[in-house]
Amino acid sequence: MKILKLIFSRIGIIAISIFIQVLWLLELINNFSQYYVSINIILTILSILILLAIIRREKHLANKIPWIIIIMIFPIFGGILFVFMGANLYSSTTLKRIYKNKQKEKHYLVQNKQTLEEIHNQDADIYGQVNYISQYAGYPIYKNSFIDYYPLGEDVYKVILEELRKAKKFIFIEYFIIELGEMWQGILEILEQKVKEGVDVRIIYDDFGTIGKLPYHYKKVLQKKGIKCIVFNRLIPVVAVFMNNRDHRKILVIDGDTAFSGGINIADEYINKKKRFGHWKDNGIMIKGAAVWNYTVMFLNIWNAYKNEDEDFYKFKPTIKNVSNDSGYIAPYGDYPLDKELVGENIYLNIINQSKKYVYIFTPYLIIDNEMLSALTLASKRGVDVRIVTPGIPDKKIVFTVARTYYDMLIEEGVKIYEYTPGFIHSKVFVCDDKVATVGTLNLDYRSLYLHFECGTYIYNDRVIEKIKKDAIDTIKKSHEITEKECRHGLIRSIIQSILRIFAPLM
Numbered sequence: 001m002k003i004l005k006l007i008f009s010r011i012g013i014i015a016i017s018i019f020i021q022v023l024w025l026l027e028l029i030n031n032f033s034q035y036y037v038s039i040n041i042i043l044t045i046l047s048i049l050i051l052l053a054i055i056r057r058e059k060h061l062a063n064k065i066p067w068i069i070i071i072m073i074f075p076i077f078g079g080i081l082f083v084f085m086g087a088n089l090y091s092s093t094t095l096k097r098i099y100k101n102k103q104k105e106k107h108y109l110v111q112n113k114q115t116l117e118e119i120h121n122q123d124a125d126i127y128g129q130v131n132y133i134s135q136y137a138g139y140p141i142y143k144n145s146f147i148d149y150y151p152l153g154e155d156v157y158k159v160i161l162e163e164l165r166k167a168k169k170f171i172f173i174e175y176f177i178i179e180l181g182e183m184w185q186g187i188l189e190i191l192e193q194k195v196k197e198g199v200d201v202r203i204i205y206d207d208f209g210t211i212g213k214l215p216y217h218y219k220k221v222l223q224k225k226g227i228k229c230i231v232f233n234r235l236i237p238v239v240a241v242f243m244n245n246r247d248h249r250k251i252l253v254i255d256g257d258t259a260f261s262g263g264i265n266i267a268d269e270y271i272n273k274k275k276r277f278g279h280w281k282d283n284g285i286m287i288k289g290a291a292v293w294n295y296t297v298m299f300l301n302i303w304n305a306y307k308n309e310d311e312d313f314y315k316f317k318p319t320i321k322n323v324s325n326d327s328g329y330i331a332p333y334g335d336y337p338l339d340k341e342l343v344g345e346n347i348y349l350n351i352i353n354q355s356k357k358y359v360y361i362f363t364p365y366l367i368i369d370n371e372m373l374s375a376l377t378l379a380s381k382r383g384v385d386v387r388i389v390t391p392g393i394p395d396k397k398i399v400f401t402v403a404r405t406y407y408d409m410l411i412e413e414g415v416k417i418y419e420y421t422p423g424f425i426h427s428k429v430f431v432c433d434d435k436v437a438t439v440g441t442l443n444l445d446y447r448s449l450y451l452h453f454e455c456g457t458y459i460y461n462d463r464v465i466e467k468i469k470k471d472a473i474d475t476i477k478k479s480h481e482i483t484e485k486e487c488r489h490g491l492i493r494s495i496i497q498s499i500l501r502i503f504a505p506l507m
Contacts, residue, residue, distance in 0.1 A: 094233065095245070097305040099338045108297050108313050111140040118143070119329060119460070126436065126460055129350045133331050133458055137343040141331035141458070145289035146323045149439065149464050151471040153270040156262065156284025157183060163258050163286070164190045170200040170316065172253040172299040176246065176441075177265035178205045179213035182273050184266050195226035202228045204302055206247040207235050213267065230306045245337050247302065248452040250441050251295050256318045259292040261285055261332070261457060262439055263427045270426070277393040278423020281475065283362075285439050285457055285464075287330060289323035294332035298455060301334075328462025335442060335454040344442040345449040347458060348430060349375050355432045358385035360472035362427035365445040366390050366403040372444065373409065380414035389472075389479055392419040399445075408487035418479035425475070428456075431468045435461055439468070 111134045119141070120127040130141050150156035164171065164187065171194060178184055191201050203222060205214070210231075215221070222229040232247040252260040262284035268274035270282055287295070300313050310316075335344035352359055352375040359379060366388065368376075380386045388410070394400030407417050428444075431437040440456025442448045459465060 094305060095338060098302060098336070101301045101305050102336060102338065105138060105297055105301060109138055109140055109294060111135075112142075115141060115143050115329070122461070123435075125354045129347070129354065129436070130329070130331065130458075130460065132350060133333055133343075133347065136341055137333050137339075137347075139294050139331055139333040141329050141460070142289070142291040142293075143327060143329055144320060144323050145287060145291035145330045146327055147288075147291075147330055147457070147459060147462060147464050148286045149467045149471070150262070150284045150286070151467075151474075152272075153264040153280065153282040153284060154272055156260065156264065156286065157186075157271045159286055160252065160260055160284075161186055161190065163254050163260075164194070166258075167194050167199050167254050169255045170202070170253075171255075172202050172251065172296065172303075174204040174247065174249055174251040174299050174302065175266050176206045176209035176248045176250065177213060177267050178203075178210055179265075179267035181268040183268050183271050187266065191227055192225050200228075201226070202230075202299075202303060204230045204232055204247065204299070206232045208233070208246050209248070209265070211235065228307075230303060232302070244451055246447075246452050248441050248448060249298070249334070249455045251299050251455060253292060253296050253299055256296050256316050257288060257292055257320060259287045259295040259332070261287075261295065261441070261455060263429075263441065276424075277391070277395050280423060281362075281420055281425040281427060283427045283429065283439065283471070287332065287457065289327075290320045291330040291332055291457075293317055294334075295455070298332070298334045302453070328465075329460040330462065331458040333456055333458060335449075335452075335456070337451050337453065342449060344440075344454055344456060345369075345372065347438060347456065348372070348442070348444075351430050351432050351436055351438065352376060352379050352386075355379050355384045355386075356382075357433045358387070359430065359432045360469065360476070361386075361388045361444070362425055362429040362472070362475070363388065363444040364391055364395070364424065364426045364428070365399055365443045365448075366406055367399065367445040368406060369446070369449075373406070376410060376415050377413035385416075386414070387416045387418065387472075387476060389418045389420055389425055389475055391424045392421045392480065393423045395424055404487070407482055408484065411482065411484050411487060417482040418476055419482060420475065420479045422478055429468060429472070431465060431472055434465060434469065437465050437468045 116127070116131065116134065119130050133139055134141055148159075150159065171191065173187075195201050210218075219229045219231050233245065250261050250263070250265060263282045264270040264284050269276050269280050272280050296316050297313055300310055300316065304310050333343060333347070335342075349371060352372075376386055376388075390403060391400065411417060427439075428442050428448075429437065429439050437459045438456050439459070440454065442454045442456055448454055459468075
């Protein structure tokens with residue numbers, strides 16, 4: 001019964017449709033190859049050229065290894081499939097508009113040079129990290145801001161409701177998952193009231209993230225309530241490159257002076273009102289003050305790629321009074337699959353590479369490339385206490401199996417791996433040396449670091465880092481440390497894991 005329900009669901013129909021297209025493409029290529037030798041030769045040469053171009057131009061080959069293998073085994077079919085699914089992102093009209101809007105961010109996101117000078121005088125190493133975020137990623141770091149950290153989704157949810165009730169001008173909501181339930185209903189009731197008060201309420205949700213969680217035409221339901229809505233990257237039953245790129249961000253901006261982000265989506269398991277994989281360990285952050293502007297611009301970039309209605313973003317930027325005299329430095333940042341820079345991964349790598357005492361990491365998925373693997377192991381060899389917490393109860397068993405294939409290499413080099421015993425950990429957190437942390441949406445896997453639209457908040461020299469570290473230590477105490485003995489498996493299982501590892505970038 002469950003199988004039939006899945007087949008006739010929207011995602012089942014889309015999956016079957018794409019599968020049929022792939023089979024049709026394979027049969028078409030086969031027929032042409034049999035009767036038109038010249039076409040066969042041309043397509044083979046083109047596939048070889050595609051393969052050589054990937055090897056020559058790709059900075060991070062690990063992300064393209066599955067495509068390299070597919071093209072080598074099935075030269076013609078693999079090459080054509082790559083053109084449809086793995087090639088140039090700019091073939092998408094929507095992505096072109098997002099990229100064009102992102103260039104406008106430079107106009108709105110201007111770094112205060114005095115802030116950079118202050119950081120340079122305090123710590124030259126940290127200045128290098130901050131300078132990267134500001135100059136190359138394009139997201140300024142701010143001082144006149146307040147940030148708070150909430151170790152559980154249910155903790156931040158209460159604060160979100162309180163702040164939403166205070167909204168006077170606008171509310172921007174952008175989430176990968178919104179699901180009908182108690183959490184969403186609590187938010188929706190406030191949004192409906194705010195619309196009646198004249199507040200501009202806008203929502204962006206990802207179509208893949210909400211499939212099976214919201215009705216297909218839920219956008220119209222919201223619009224009837226006076227809530228503006230965009231569905232990001234509608235799933236269509238066609239093989240296309242853009243279908244692989246999802247909006248995985250979690251952004252909530254209220255009146256331009258308050259923002260929320262972190263790991264939580266808007267669904268009941270994130271606040272432990274619904275049990276799926278034991279206790280759901282997640283987090284959220286609240287920002288007030290100047291740093292909120294980065295998140296406001298990020299939201300407006302995506303919104304205006306679909307609805308070009310805001311000629312001047314500055315109308316959403318309030319005058320910020322002094323928030324705190326002893327606050328640290330905060331830089332919310334975005335990560336786009338369009339970027340030449342792998343912003344999210346590079347920020348993670350900078351933290352690891354410059355660590356001296358410890359790095360504690362939360363991640364629900366651990367599928368890493370060679371650069372990340374080397375950084376973690378080298379930090380451990382330098383004497384840094386590197387600890388990674390992953391789920392004790394996984395939500396995706398195949399992905400979890402792949403993650404465990406990295407355990408032995410990391411543990412052998414001194415990295416400590418813990419599995420969160422009470423259930424599933426969904427947090428994405430780095431905290432380092434009592435002075436640096438980042439909290440966001442970026443998992444340690446290929447999809448987050450290479451394919452999705454993501455966001456995070458970099459924090460330096462702020463009191464909230466103590467709170468994040470305490471959460472890390474408390475969570476580690478509740479987790480089971482994996483030993484080398486536990487990483488040893490039989491021959492058959494090792495072979496299966498090795499095969500899964502090869503195709504990890506596609507998961």
